[in-house]
Amino acid sequence: MPNYKLISILCCAVCMMTTVSAIPVHTGTFSVLSAHAEEVQTEITASFTNTSVQAGVPLTVTLNNATAEITSYRWTVGGKEISQNSASYTPTEADYEKMISVTVTADGKDYTCSAYCSILPVVYLHTDTEITSKTEYIDGTCTIQGNAEYSDETQLYSGAMQIRGRGNYTWVHDKKPYKIKLDTKTDVLGMGTSKHWVLLAEYMDPTHLRNEIMPELSRIVDMEYTADSKAVAVVLNGEYNGVYHLSENVRIADDRVNIYDWEETAEEIAKALYKEKKASGMTKTDRDDLEDQLVQNLDWITSGVFTWNDSSYQVSDYVQIPDRIDGGYLLELDTYDDYHVKQISDFNTEADQPIQFKSPEYAVTNSELYNYAKDYIQSFENAVSADDYYADYNNISKHYSQLFDMDSLVKYWMILELSSNCDGMRYSNYMYKDFDTLFKMGPAWDFDWTWNVSYIVPADEWWTDQNYYNNSVHWYKNLVKDPYFITKAYELYQAHKDEFNAISKDGGLFDTLAETYAISSKADLAKWHSDQNYESELEKTKEYITQRFAWLGQQFDSVESLAESLGYEASDKLAVAELSGQNGSILVKASVSDDSAETVTFHINGIFAGEAEIQNGTASLNISSSLLNQDSTALNTIQIRMKDAQGKYLAQEADSSGWGGRGGWNPWEPQNTASERTVYSNFKTFSADELGVSPAVPGDVNCDGIVNIFDFVLLKQHFLKSGTLSGQGLANADCNADGTVSLTDIIKLQKFLLTV
16 A cells, blocks of 8 residues: 555645646656646655644645745635645634645746545545446546544555446436445455445435434344445545445455355465466466456356366365355345346346345356255245245245344344335345355445435335335235234334434434534535535434334334234234143143134244144144243244134235335335235234243253253153153253254254264
8 A cells, every 4th residue: 555644645635737737646646636647747746744634733735856945835725715825724614625725836837736625534536537337447546535533544545446336226316326446455444444345425315314324223233234334525536526425335255244255265266276377377367367257157166167278177176165055145135127237147036026146246157056046035935925924945844034034134124114215125135145044134235215315204104015116025015914023023122212212312313413414414415406405404304203213112112003003913713812831831722713713823933833623612732932032031922823624724805905005105106906815813922931931942951951962862762762851851852943852853952062
């Protein structure tokens, strides 16, 4: 990285002679004043010695490599010349969001440098050609200027970059978003080391607060990954371009989405072969070409063989890769095709939900890899849409929570509802999977269309109910009808409601950030939205947040009120009549008043627990405590449904309005006019403590508080009928929590003991 002391990282300062345009010089500095660079005729340069431009801190210019006597200094602030003929000028608060320039005259020649004065860090971008493509990078230079908070040179950057456009609808505006790739990995503004960054234009957000506050919601609910971002001022080819958010982009990396990276493996293979072959003529260009080949044709993942220069090589001779394909997926739910950008690897589910492969991007070149993700997602969608939320996956019946991480599903939905995100489940929604894990939603990212910015979600309606274009088929429309999902959402909200509400209270995070960014946001409005007023936009946004959070608080008053508000219909044809705990199990009795019902099914926390015949209007079942939450104070959900003599769930058929459902609206056209099937069901919540039952500790068969070889012996004896388990020991023996003790539990316990 260039030496910041030598090249004035704060301003991209440049030497300008009266006879030539501002240009790059050998030290690495470049112009922010001209988009047309030429070869320099002299190495004399003017630059500032500071690393930031702050009110009250003298800004000092120096003339490098000059021997002639300096005769004058001419300073301008915001294009207006000021009375100052010295090497230093001390900015005032009135100078914020203005360009400060100085022209130094020596030996009859002028040398000029400039810096943008902002409360925010400043990103200077310089390109020789216009940025017109969202797919093709062009070369340029980037310098990041610090501020009062960021002055550590290791968190700043000055050097080469590549840049292209990005975004969907946001790309059509004059203020455009960008994707940049730095020449070297840098811990930019303390957000982690990477070459890859994005500049979110936030054209739709006049307050520029949404991309500051929404990540805080993600951190509050403890999402596994939260993309970091910082508000910055951007100067593009010498002209102020407004306030942006410099952000991590969503990608696989150690400090981003930390899962296995097939594309990185391709890079490692190319490097390993280059190390072996460079003595015999393989060049770095050959290495890079091989890496591109391996990234763009992933057949080697399952074949174990790759070719180079007409020769075949075994992958295992160069790197060790997993002999499985159930991990290393980063998928994006995004309707790019609406903007005529065809993705390399994508598919639509049977419900017409569009999915793209973010990584590996060329998954379609390996049918096993591609179909694994496609089939997995389809099974999840089938489960979400099923009467009992179960579907077949690899010939095994799975509940949706056995395919997707339940906590991530609930947390992601909570963020969408709190933020009223119009892009939710339409654009820039991610999911990922690593080996030995379920798919997970997230990270939540890019929030400029939240909180009544555009297609407004009324403050007193659910985001889930809205039928915006291309989100009428999203999975949460079905998930919020599941009492287990509802209960988990209720508990999440109750755990964090004070933190949610603190955001919009007087003097809270919203007010603090609004004051901090006031000057910068007003400058952006003056450039791009001169008809809008910052204070009125703040007032409108805060009023919406306050109203929405108050309404959400009412909906989350109880599990029952939440279920009713979300559209769950508890049937009056059956009810949980009795719940009691006994000998490590739970007795559940259901009362039924439908003559066509033959049996009742019981599900605990979504998982099938058993089925019982109806006798004299009652069905009873003893359920193992292995299905309970291990936190004895946490809520458990028991849900019951009825089946007829043919084993079909009893349901009512109801016509859907097709125009946004319950209170929702569609600004384009009616969608989803098919009838809606509602299975008769009812539910009840309880904690293990309420029933006096101890949750099972999987594997602790002898109930001594330790899982060891003695438990394995007892479990094996029970399975071979040479011993009999009962009570809590029997509950603990159900290691995989499927409601039965089988060979699968023995295998699971054995695997666990082999890893400890």
